[in-house]
Amino acid sequence: MGRTWKKLDLRGAGLQALNARLTRRLKRPLRAYLLWVLFPLGVHRLYLKSPLGAAVYAVLTASSLLLWRAFGPAAALAAAGPEAALALFDLIRIERRCTALNKALRMELYLGAGAAPPEGYRGRDPDDDYLGRYVREKEGERAGHVPPGAAGGDPARGSRVPSFQEQERLLRELARRRDRDAKGGSGGD
Numbered sequence: 001m002g003r004t005w006k007k008l009d010l011r012g013a014g015l016q017a018l019n020a021r022l023t024r025r026l027k028r029p030l031r032a033y034l035l036w037v038l039f040p041l042g043v044h045r046l047y048l049k050s051p052l053g054a055a056v057y058a059v060l061t062a063s064s065l066l067l068w069r070a071f072g073p074a075a076a077l078a079a080a081g082p083e084a085a086l087a088l089f090d091l092i093r094i095e096r097r098c099t100a101l102n103k104a105l106r107m108e109l110y111l112g113a114g115a116a117p118p119e120g121y122r123g124r125d126p127d128d129d130y131l132g133r134y135v136r137e138k139e140g141e142r143a144g145h146v147p148p149g150a151a152g153g154d155p156a157r158g159s160r161v162p163s164f165q166e167q168e169r170l171l172r173e174l175a176r177r178r179d180r181d182a183k184g185g186s187g188g189d
Helices: 003-007 014-025 029-036 043-047 051-071 073-111 130-139 164-182
Strands: none
Touching: 014 073, 029 043, 029 073, 043 051, 043 073, 051 073
């Protein structure tokens, strides 16, 4: 058993219960986008665990309202410009923020709070030739090609299945023969 699995903290509840807890706590981009509609209040920032950003929205909204009251709509619109720019920035950023929060949540739940990848971890094992094996396997499965010895090949033509282009040509030929036979022409082969 690897060291990472030994560190897995299920808190005596089992993996299914852990997954249920994770599902309840995951941040949903759709919910964040719906809350973004209320951007003057900064509710989407609270949902995405950014209370300082929510406070900035609240201050900008309050200042816009005070300027509206004191100097009229033109002054309020000038103050609302930075808030609108920030809202557009957030609209672009929501998906990435949800992904980052969910990744941190997974690490916290599965590995414990403050968990970090093992020292020297670089992702997939660099010695594993997974991609090379996959490419070699897929190259052996070219369209219309059945590897030698595979079932389904025509013995008269060898073990090869016709390619897509050959199948299309055969279908066109069959259609021509059918039309010729329907018109009463000579069609004996």
